[in-house]
Amino acid sequence: MSRHRNVRGYNYDEDFEDDDVYGQSVEDDYCISPSTAAQFIYSRRDKPATFAEPLEEEYGYEGADDTADYFASNHQLTEVDRARLNSCLDQMREVLAESVPEQTMVQAVLDSKFDVQKALDLVLSQGSKKNVKTKNENAVIVGNTTKVGQVSEEQNMVPTPVKKSSKTKPQIDVKAELEKRQGGKQLLNLVVIGHVDAGKSTLMGHLLYLLGNVNKRTMHKYEQESKKAGKASFAYAWVLDETGEERERGVTMDVGMTKFETKTKIITLMDAPGHKDFIPNMITGAAQADVAILVVDASRGEFEAGFETGGQTREHGLLVRSLGVTQLAVAVNKMDQVDWQQERFQEITNKLSQFLKQAGFKESDVAYIPTSGLGGENLVTRGQSSDLTQWYKGNCLLEQIDSFKPPQRSVDKPFRLCVADVFKDQGSGFCVTGKIEAGYIQVGERLLAMPPNETCTAKGITLHDEPVDWAAAGDHVSLTLTGMDIIKINVGSVFCDPKEPIKVCTRFRARVLIFNTEVPITKGFPVLLHYQTVSEPATIRRLLSVLHKNTGEVTKKKPKFLTKGQNAEIELQTQRPVALELYKDFKELGRFMLRYSGSTIAAGVVTEKHCFWGYEEKR
Structure with missing residues (x-):
């Protein structure tokens, strides 16, 4: 079990506050041709020699600069030759890693007159003549010839794949390997969401205990400690709420993560916070999920408080759907407190089904399960209570999780x-x-x-x-x-992947759906952009058009403001560069949320980026 620490307080590198650090930004609305763009596209392997970087920074090799300086001065190298030397060493290090001393590589580059291929052959042939061998040797393919070089003790700790000078990684059949690794089971990322105090952590903590993921001794310890803290009913929640502050306050604050298995699935479980103060953390968990469990409190008055204005049930449902989740299990929790009444269950499901349909969920992709997180009823086995069995014949929660369909993975796309x-x-x-x-x-x-x-x-x-x-x-x-x-x-x-990099930008266009907002959205409107794990201040730079909800056709150009329920095309500007993808290319990396004054006001997808074609290279 692991927990992501809350590191949102990390300061972004100050180097990125000024736009002049980066290369030219494309300000015009037209595209640059590939031939013109090529001169701006950054590539470490093809970068100009005059911008070669210190080896110490690149590889953590403390003597790199000293060695290069020593040979440069002794061989009376010009600045250009010095740069060529560092560039050659950069390429050789990708092949040889740390198996050959820096001094040996420098001498080989100079002897071969800056020919990387000849330098590699020279170094490897020298190693072969000296017969320097250890128990661990790494076959390095140079051209069509296989050479053998010594592997350091540090490298021996981790299996390292064969490096090819063709600059392509050894191909593996990812789908076949996944089946082997998982024993035929499919991988699924599941996030648990819902209004604060709906019982999310207790529900999933009890499920993990019943599955055997938490032993009886540990559970007994949690029970004793929670009693001493005056929170006896929170014992199962402590399985996922591990930090002292979470246990003291009785609320989940960050995304807790663990793993369990069903008959056909390997589940990565993310327990997201429900309190409105921690919505950004909830978005981080939801952005990494394939499917979701929405937990609602069946108690009289509690469901209504979470579902009506000000509650998080609606907002969480909208968020996960906007972030790409299409399959949902609704756990109607604490049903034991209403004596497993079918009427109460039906009342809740009727209200939720209407809302979830409007949010974009298909009825066939949503399932409703009556549960009791504290009592453990209808979690891993079908309920035994006669009050439940006389009217409910559906799946238990674990069976519903096991029936989820895993999404198509983008294993063939760049990393x-x-x-x-x-x-x-x-x-x-x-x-x-x-x-x-x-x-x-x-x-x-x-x-x-x-x-x-x-x-x-x-x-x-x-x-x-x-x-x-x-x-x-x-x-x-x-x-x-x-x-x-x-x-x-x-x-x-x-x-x-360095060969197929993601491009950063500070300006991009997007299609957005405006949620419930009390203030009309105008040009210059300040928002907080939530994208994957990013939370970045941004400004709505331009309102381009209002779009028809069904056809996507432009119904109004350059609107003065946007209000609830409208689809629109806008242009956003962030304070610092962010790494986004177009939605049509990478759905997972092309979605985002906009928040203002503690509320989610819009969801959108990236349609166009004004990219920095290359960073200003360091001298």
Whole structure:
């Protein structure tokens, strides 16, 4: 079981406050041709030699600069040659990692007159002649020739894939490997949402206990501790609410995450906070989910308080649907407090079904289950109470979870992971956590972080607290990274394939649906943009048009303001660069929410970006 720490207080790198750090922004409405854009597109492998970066920053190799300086001065190299030297070393390090001393590589580059291919052959042939071998050797493919080089002790701790000079990673059949890894079970990311005090944590904590994920000794400990704290009924909630503040206040504050299994699924469970003060954290959890459980309180007056104006039931339902969740299980909780009355259950489902249909859910994709989180009734086995069985013949909660259909994973698209948390590793490097939205990753691969447009190496991958060699779209992982400073990474940064990078922007166009808002939305309206794990101040720069709800056709150009229920096209500007994708290319990375004064006022999808074609390279 793991919990994402609340790191939203992280300061973004101050380097990104001024737009002049970045390359030219496309201000016009027309597109630049590929040939023209090529000169602005950033590529670490093809960057001009005059902008070569220090090796110490790139690889964490303390003597890199000193070694290069020493050879530069002794060989009387010009500034251009010095840059060519660093560029060659950059490419060689991608192939050789740390298996060859920096000094040896520098000498090989100079002897080969800055020919990387010849330098690699020279280094590897020298290693072969010296017969320097260890128990662990790494086959490196250079051209069509396979060479053998020594592997360091640090590399030996993590299985590293073969690196090819063709710059493509070894292909694996991701779908076949997923079936092998999961024993034929399908992966599903589930978020639990609902109004505060609806009993979400208690419900799921009891379900985990009944499944055997929490042993009796631990549960007994929670029961004793909750009694001492005067919160005896919160014992099962403590399974997921692990922090002292959450237990003291009796509310979930951040997204708790754990894993359990059903007959056909492996479930990653995210328990989202229900209190209105923690809606941004709830959005973070919902953005990473495939399906959801909406928990409502069946008690008289409590359901109405959560469902009417000011409650979070409606807002949570709108949020998860806007963030791409289409399948929903509604757990009508605390039914034991109304004596399992069928009339009360029917009253609640009638109100909810009408609202959820308006929110965009299909009736066939929504199921209603009467439950008791505290008593454990109708959770993992069908209810035994005669008051329930005489009128309810449907699934229990676990059966309903098992019946969810997993979404299509974008494993064939370029790698994308949005950072949800960042923390220091025990050894060298640091760790980031998040859900892989597209593609797959293997240990030893190079990654690009946007922002800050820096590369690093994936030294290790952890999935459900277990080290793995690879992970794919849909997996919630922890990556151990080296070759980059931790202070450059923030929550919301996107790791991607360096050869197919995500482009950052501060301006983009979007189609939005306006929710209930008391203040008309006008040009210059300040909002808070919620995108994946990002929470970024933004301004509505332009109101472009009002669109027809069904056809999407423009009904009014350049409106003066927008009100509740309208579909519109707008242009947004963020204070700092954010890494977004067009909705048509990456649905997972093209959705966002807009909030104002503590309320969600709109949901939208990105239709056009005004991108920075390249960062200003460091000298």
